[in-house]
Amino acid sequence: MKNHNKFISALLVAVLMFGLVACGSSGNGKGEENNGIQNTENSETIKGRFVESQLNLPEGVSEILAVTKLDDGTLELAGSIGKTGTDCILTSTDEGETWQVKELEDLDYSYISNVAIRNDGTVAYMGYFNENQEKDSSDLPDSVGMKLVSKEGEVKKINFTLPKAQETDTEGSITFQKIDQEETIEGDVSFNEDETDITNNEESDETQMTSTADDNMVLQAAFDEAGSLIIQDLFSTFYKLNIETGELSELYSGEEYIPYFGIAGNKIYAAAESGMKIFSSEDGSMSAADSVLDEVAKKNSESSSLQGDFPVVMTKGMKDNSLVYANHQGVFYHLENGSVSEQLINGELCSLSDTTLGLSGIVMVNEKSYLISARDSMGNIKLLKYVYDENASSVPEKQLKVYALEDSNLLRQVVANFQSAHSDTFVKVEIGISQENSITAEDALRTLNTDILAGKGPDVLILDGMPVDSYIEKGILADIKGLLDEIEASDGLFTNIKNAYESNGSIYCMPCRFKIPVIAGDKEAVETGSAEGLLDYGKTIKQEGKRVFSFSGTTDLLEELFQVESADWLTGEGSLDQSKLETYLQTAKEIYDLDYDSNSEDNNGKDSGTCTYNILSGYNLGTVSSLERLMKECEISFGTLASFYELKDILSIEKQLGGTYGIFSKQETKSFVPYLMVGIVSGKEEDQDVQELVKTMFGKESGMQSESGFSVNKAAYEELCRQEIQKKQSNEELSVVFSTTEGTTGGYSILPLTQKEVDTLTENIESMTSPVITDRIVQDLIITEGSKYLEGNQTLEETSAAIMQKVNLYLSE
């Protein structure tokens, strides 16, 4: 009995101990989901991966409209060449290493919407051809047409008619409604200012505004394996188009909008928001739903761009029921109804991770070679080739880690630039807050801090939204002045921006980009220059029932003024200057009251009071817009300027209105808004790869890309200036058309910049001396309390006291 008891005791103890020891997690605790995706490249000991290279196309090729592999193994590409954009067909028999160019005769079109290549080399061009505008021909209704170009270069025109579209405008919203050609709308007809039909439908209370000559159009087209042409129209209806006769037979029509599709063999994969619709290109019969592809469609449901870029591009795999698809996560192989997709190429190891890269097509050359056609954010075309190298390690041995609180296209671009130039180094970008994890910034920072303390922290920090001063004080950040001096020596940096971050001979962080607070309006408004002056001027031009300023709510107004006023608020004693704070609040209140009634029960102009962190958002375009002035929605617009395009937009509109733009700042301090602030974690500054990564971030190539702020790299800035002025010399203009909520339409041309305008911008940039307060805690406290004051829920004294108490408490910690 005693031995029995001993045995049971020992067994129980062993079980308890086992329970303790076994309760450990080897996961990373970050809750990553793989959604049915297997990563076959996750072992450092495994060799073999696809290596990216960029193929050189013949000089002058400026567009890739379609690319495919023909039955005989030749690669064929339809594109444009030369300054005039002549259509051409390129062929390659050596897997894209060299190309033969054949320029086509003038296809005589006014607009090409789609190009598709058949597997025998025939190219189909769909669009509006100039013959279609001969209205007297009954055989040529006002619809799209197509021209087929054979491999030998013969051109054949095919006419076909899609069901017409009708644009309806109900209470300011624009929807499309399909109508049969026999349907008529009865009622009185009258015209508005721009002579558009306004028809009152007696059967409903809606006022329908129809515009003539708006046809249905082909959104996307592609050939299937059998050589049939599949087209998708504006209403997401799919047709098989007989290219001999122009006859359309409907394959699929659904209620849901489908932004894009792909064809693999004889199966069509149409990506809707609810999931992937799979149906046959022969008879339109639906296939069973595929859960893995449904997730792909849901996660990549944004619309394709007008330039023909898609979130996901697809092609047929090796097997009949297989699909190869590519997106920014990589290239994947999927067997029909399989439970997983195999990741062939990890997007993080190549340019695919650049979220500004627009993908237009994918070709499987063979099992070990793929081509992807793409366009970068500057509009430059790329033909990327991925070839399997069995000697390359599956994941580069050198790995760097970059951490940012929020994701941004610019960060992805910069990392992709670095990866392209350093294929032996893998840069892992870790994002603190994303839509998947929905955690707060504080939680993300705590997790980061834990990693740093455990020695598993990142190498490079993107410090937007982080407690930078605290990190500097704790010695978390390394001195990067040496690196910046090197970049300054080679490319040049804006010295005023660099000096703003220098302290005791060291620089611990610096933004790669910055934005400029500006005002757009009449000369008198712009000359006021400051918030108080602007307010005084605004009072003189205020008209009953019309808004003076362009802000959209309390938070928006407070944020915009914060970027102008806050640069000199922090005193040396670790506190806020209360008088400056009160001046800011009072000015904001008066500006707000000029356009909104805070006593009104109407919610117009009011916000929830929570700070949206627009200043630190990864979506970092400028916020000033003269378009609202052109649409007569306000008299004065103020906000931040983030790119040359935005500057051109403002100047083009202001020229039409007789206005101008200028820097919005205090008299004594001209501030700028930093973006993508980079710092190196202490201890990692000697690592060559880390240094190279940071140099890439501040480098000229990265500075030339994207439109999220102006680059601090002077060489990049000056090159962009030069390109802008060159556009002026070549008379390049873009046109913009808009419609207002009242139903009127208008337009303007975006004019290239002149040398004088560029010089003025440069002067303005070089005059800026201080960054705005980027501490998100301080911003949040001020804007949250400030919103209550603007909405009339508390007095200035109460607001000021609450802010001072909280901010002082924060700063005293």
Place this chain on the structure above:
Amino acid sequence: MKSKKGILFILPGLTGVMVFYLIPFVDVIVRSFRQINGKFCGFANYRQVMENKAFALAAGNTVHFVVVCLPLLLGLSLVVAAMLRRSGNVAKFCKSTYLIPLAVPAAAVVLLWRLIFDSHGIWNRLLTLLGYNSVDFMNTNGAFSVLVFSYIWKNLGYTVVLWSAGLSAIPEEIYEAAWVDGAGKLRAFISITVPNLKQTAFTIVVISFLNSFKVFREAYLVAGNYPQESIYMLQHLFNNWFRDLSMDKMAAAAVLLFLVILIFVYILHRSWEEEH
């Protein structure tokens, strides 16, 4: 032999306590003498903490809260427990009802706070109807009263149950003897109930004292990292220091807090022992 067997049984639990509490605490003590980069700095962190205004405010508020809440909670819960003792079946039902606040999640409590104590909440509506001015509780010193109310509401039931357990251990014969001797209810309470509850009181005081630190959850959910001054507690400060990577100051403050609690419990323990 028996004691060896006993040790074997407590070993898993003890291992857990050591791994998750004792060893990390030793690490905290070590960190309190070092900077973030690991460099030894002596008592510099302690000096920084003692000179820190935010720490002074938080510590003062925490002490204020404990000094106000603890006696209130203990007194109120004892009175309720004593009343329930005599109420028979009704007592059983009430005890269960009193425990419900403990089961309510903090987020739900916060919603309730907002409904009742917001500047446009139910309480202010009532005040306005009665002709008084409304009070913005969460942005004035009224926030402290709300916090006290919330703490007592949440912990009253639990403390009542603990008192009830102590009360039920007192033999009925002592009370009968006292009544025979002419003692009234109040006299019996003061001379019999209270002295016999001292052992229970020690446990309840310690538990309630530790629970008083948990009130941070509601304060944080309602008012965020920087609430009104009167409810800015030590945990707010620790939370914010964690975010700002001020682990050195946090470690020093944690050690100081531990010492204070240790001294408090020790004094309590000694005074109980002396009385016995």
